[in-house]
Amino acid sequence: MTLKLQIIFLLVGLVFFSVIVYVIRKxxxxxxxxxxxxxxxxxxxxxxxxxxxxxxxxRSFFGFYTENLIYLVVFAFLLVYMLFLTIKIVRLxxxxxxxxxxxxxxxxxxxxxxxxxx
Amino acid sequence: xxxxxxxxxxxxxDNISDVIRDLRDNNFIGYDIIVIDNASTDNTLxxxxxxxxxxxxxCVNSDINGTWKTYFTYAFQNNYDIVCQFDGDGQHxxxxxxKLIKPIIDKKANQVIGxxxxxxxxxxxxxxxxxxxxxxxxxxxxxxxxxxxDVTSGFIAFDRRIIxxxxxxxxxxxxxxxxxxxxxxxxxxxxxxxxVLMRSRSKGKSLYGFINSFTYPFKGLANILGCLLLKRQxxxxxxxxxDS
Numbered sequence: 001m002t003l004k005l006q007i008i009f010l011l012v013g014l015v016f017f018s019v020i021v022y023v024i025r026k027x028x029x030x031x032x033x034x035x036x037x038x039x040x041x042x043x044x045x046x047x048x049x050x051x052x053x054x055x056x057x058x059r060s061f062f063g064f065y066t067e068n069l070i071y072l073v074v075f076a077f078l079l080v081y082m083l084f085l086t087i088k089i090v091r092l093x094x095x096x097x098x099x100x101x102x103x104x105x106x107x108x109x110x111x112x113x114x115x116x117x118x
Numbered sequence: 119x120x121x122x123x124x125x126x127x128x129x130x131x132d133n134i135s136d137v138i139r140d141l142r143d144n145n146f147i148g149y150d151i152i153v154i155d156n157a158s159t160d161n162t163l164x165x166x167x168x169x170x171x172x173x174x175x176x177c178v179n180s181d182i183n184g185t186w187k188t189y190f191t192y193a194f195q196n197n198y199d200i201v202c203q204f205d206g207d208g209q210h211x212x213x214x215x216x217k218l219i220k221p222i223i224d225k226k227a228n229q230v231i232g233x234x235x236x237x238x239x240x241x242x243x244x245x246x247x248x249x250x251x252x253x254x255x256x257x258x259x260x261x262x263x264x265x266x267x268d269v270t271s272g273f274i275a276f277d278r279r280i281i282x283x284x285x286x287x288x289x290x291x292x293x294x295x296x297x298x299x300x301x302x303x304x305x306x307x308x309x310x311x312x313x314v315l316m317r318s319r320s321k322g323k324s325l326y327g328f329i330n331s332f333t334y335p336f337k338g339l340a341n342i343l344g345c346l347l348l349k350r351q352x353x354x355x356x357x358x359x360x361d362s
Binding site (some may be wrong): 006090094096097098100101103104105107108 | 140154172173174175176177178180183184187191193194289290291
């Protein structure tokens with residue numbers, strides 16, 4: 001892996017890490033959701049620091065270049081995270097629909113009670 | 119026997135008063151009427167209030183499937199024996215309601231679909247839409263084992279069995295009528311189609327716009343696939359228990 005690429009990975013990791021810390025502080029991202037993003041940021045930072053380890057893994061287990069292994073890991077991570085978020089959205093969607101229904105039913109009950117009092 | 123007519127309305131200020139009048143004038147069966155207002159931004163809600171008709175009003179718009187959830191839950195909680203979906207756009211005719219309700223009272227079916235295609239008269243939908251309907255009709259009939267022609271009809275009546283299924287057990291999203299038919303079938307319901315007359319929408323705008331007509335086939339197929347994946351679960355968790 002070239003030195004230029006190592007510096008890019010390090011910089012991307014550091015900038016990404018800073019952005020995540022910033023959005024957590026601004027309460028735009030809850031800590032439970034930030035864990036996976038922090039893992040990704042640390043992964044980027046770790047590439048130049050543990051370069052030999054990644055080279056060893058990619059050559060001995062997969063038999064291809066380290067860069068390809070890194071892209072594969074990032075791609076797999078994003079796929080899994082997108083699936084996780086989609087599941088969350090579907091659950092939220094169901095919950096919102098449930099709330100809309102319950103709200104409409106409660107509103108009707110209140111109206112019925114109030115009209116009976118009159 | 120308690121019968122509920124659930125009128126689905128979203129921005130139907132031009133049509134809703136005629137629909138309510140039609141339902142009231144033809145109420146020979148003695149049904150209750152409830153309007154499900156899907157957070158209309160026009161005067162639909164005010165018009166319903168002026169007519170002193172019962173309304174379940176959504177605080178935010180929740181697509182067409184949210185309205186199904188609301189009326190099924192309401193019908194379940196208030197112990198209705200039959201619930202009939204009726205569009206607020208004026209396409210459905212109140213005097214045709216008897217045709218949908220009778221087979222349920224006679225215990226010939228659990229779900230009755232009012233079909234435009236079994237009748238020789240009346241509005242039959244637009245040409246492009248008819249192709250899509252025919253395709254999904256073929257697919258659904260293949261899965262269910264008997265022919266259903268008007269798969270997208272919103273003029274449907276359900277008996278207590280299906281009211282309990284959708285009002286109590288199946289709380290997830292229902293995106294289109296195909297899904298309702300399949301889920302009902304898996305829940306052990308017998309579906310019947312009867313010929314009814316329908317009108318074309320004279321005023322207002324349809325929910326199914328230009329973009330929707332392109333995305334609908336893909337969504338429809340995904341919904342059918344999703345239902346098939348749920349079949350075993352529904353059979354084990356609901357159908358067998360209900361029948362025993």
